Amino acid sequence: MTRRQRRATRLVSAALGLALVGPVWSAGGPAPLRVCADPDNAPFTSADSREKGMYLELAELIADRMGTRAEPFFFRTDVGRRALRPTLLAGRCDMFIGLPDAADRRAGKTIVLTRPFLEVGYALVAPPAFILRGLDDLDGKTVGVLFASTPQTLLSVRDRVRLTTFKSTEAALDALAAGQIEVAFLWGPEAGYRAAQRGLLGGFGLTSVAGLNLRWRATIGVRAADVSLRDQLDRVLADVAPAIARLAAKYHFPLDTPVDLDVPDPTAPRAAVAAAPPPSKTNPFRGDPSAVVAGRTLFNTHCSHCHSPNAANPEPRTDLRRLANRYGERTDEVFYTTVTQGRSTKGMPPWGPALDEEAIWKIKTFLESVQRSDTN
């Protein structure tokens, strides 16, 4: 940004009455990036300077890349509905890390979201001998859950599971260590962090799970008026992806491939499905101009929130214009497998149930029309 552009931005900000709350990143100076943070929400954010939490460390990383420093604005968020209004929306901080991804990259009318930077979800904590293939494996077990959590909801309708309800992750883990429950079904990042603190990671393992309301992609939210900050964050997030994975590991977030609990047939474990060779597929619409048009519409409806409108994606990792470049003659096969089965470790959901074969190949036809060969 040139000095003149900066000045113009400043003037616009002042005109909009934003000068006081300060979209600091555009002011050019070393004003800090203010991060909304709960002071007591380890392992995400904490006022304890010895262990600030994954999200606060991420904020520092981002701020460093942006040539400034991160400054936490601490505010307790016990009541969800009161977490955003008095913080981000009141202009007391500029970004709220850890909002769920949304198709339109918005949270309500007032907040815009970055692209997802991490997947977080529930996990089972159990002795290593316990292998989870599906929910049925919990039948007959004494399972600890937290009050009003998704696992409580999910298991409450399964009569063969003996539910024990706790009000904190710590209490559930202590009961697990004491043998009062056989499995704890908890929020993964907190379970990993607290289990590590208790020295339980040797005797117990964590298994991540996927399914409705069990796993989300985390984004960063900023005020809708600050869309330029969002765009800037998107670029920085792409750059720091490896560091994000290291941070998640440092805080013992479970990073295993999740077991999909929506698998309808528990006798066909997911691993076996993945191991079976996918049927070899080729695009039946290749070169059909009407399929390009239809495919673009389908793409913009279903794919563009991660892969950008019209596939014009600035982030190499998810830029589908490089598919041919990357996979060569395997492209059709990789594309079909990835779309139908998903790639949960990378945030790609399975679209098999949502998109039929015709739609999938029309999308592929559109993508073929925008492939590029440059490698920069």
Added chain:
Amino acid sequence: MRKAYFAVLVLAVALAGALLVPPATSAQNTGWHFYGGDPGNTHWSALNQINTSNVQKLKASWVLQLGTLRSQESTALVVGDTLYVTSSFGPKHVFAVDARTGELRWRHDREIAADVDPYGCCDVNNRGAAYANGKLFVGLLDGRLTALDAKTGKELWTTTVVDYKEGAVITSPPVIAKKNVIIGFGGGEYGVRGALQAYDQDSGALAWRTYLVPGPGESGNNTWKGDSWKTGGGTAWALGSYDPQLNLVFYGTSNPGPWNAAVRGPDKSDYGDFTNLYTSSSVALDADTGKIVWHYQSTPHDAWDYDGVNELLVADLTLQGQKTPVVLKGDRNGFFYVINRQTGKLISAKAFQHITWASGVDMTTGRPIENESMRPRQGYRAKGVCPAAIGAKNWMPMALNPKTGIVFLPTFNLCMDMEFVPQEYKRGAFYLGADFEIGTPGPGGFLGEAIAWDPATQQALWRNKEALPYVGGMLATDGGLVFHGNTEGWFKALDQKTGGLLWKFYTGSGIHAGPMTYSIDGKQYIAVVSGRTHSIPPFFGETGRKMIEASAEGGALFVFSLSD
């Protein structure tokens, strides 16, 4: 016929009143010794100096700054010639002032745990104090109960009732019953197990504790699935009532936790035995032992957050020629209940506001006749559910004229779409704080309504529409008047017979608290606190925005008398 009915009723009330109510009247002065005017929470006063013929001359006499903003919900007390009032924030201040002039006698400044704010669902409010034998008893937001010397404001004792970090806060004054002071707490949303606890007025020692969700081995525990009773809610956070003759304490209980009914029983209207006792109920407890003598559950296996906490108003009605000891309740769920307070037997139940979740109450079983499509379930969004979760009536108190038997109710006209939220936010877990709207206007477009209701016939006499929700609590007087405020900040006097507006005064901030009245040196005063709710509007989306725009936050006690 009508006249005869009134005459009998007056006699009954006069007799009962003499026994029920400790003397609040001296030669010159008439006090207001209880939050609800009397132990039965009638919000009624026999004073009639201010009446339908002269209320136009009512003027503000003095104003007391309460020293806080946000959610003033207190009703003042007057004992002798001293007026006691609490501010919001837990309360931050307890004032004792000259009831004639507002001049300060003492002020007790209370330290409330600084981090308590997030644990209350619905703001840092306080509804006032209870008085007995020279002591003031105040429940503190951070889960404590304190006794103050009413003469000096000095602290006599303080005890911890509940750990506020469990999400349990105290917002309402306790009930006085003989030597005991009885108090509950909130937290149905946070997995608290509700209880009522009695303390000795002199020592602060715990006399008894009664859990409002029965544990294993206790009657009613089988109404809970699995171990869900441990976090079952059923808290008693609003006002209790007391009948000294029966020595019974009456409380309403909150919704069960969690909102998701599947955790607590079958996820359907045919819930069988899984009623989740004693949540969303009315309970009567022996004041000496805490034993539950009877209960009536208005919303079994609640899935709507239809708290049953609203006050049980003690009345003696003539029903089918019989003087009947009853409690009256304008329930969150939209039904007006008349219950025999000796036996707990349901006498009648009729909807007082537009409702869709049930078509009526089965008088044989006492259970609501549910509209199955209106019960939110896992993966099923019930649409057009009326009332909304805030209820057809909330904590704002109703008033009774015991001479006419007519009740005046502040009500809501709001509906909602509801399904079980997949994940209620908790620190440590993922943020999913979607701003879902739980308050859409009910039919007619108005959002609140003041209603005059005849419990004997279960019919409305008149209805006054209010543009915004959160209509203030009611006061009825023998001057033929009913007083209440509204969210815009108007304080109004209405004709009890017609609902006609006779007088109004603009206080500048929303009024939700119940007004009160007293007389000193032969002069009658009316008092009400003004200070709009702060935490509730964010629950209501567009409707909430209108509430915020309607008035600024505030914090003042306004006292009125007739101009000379």
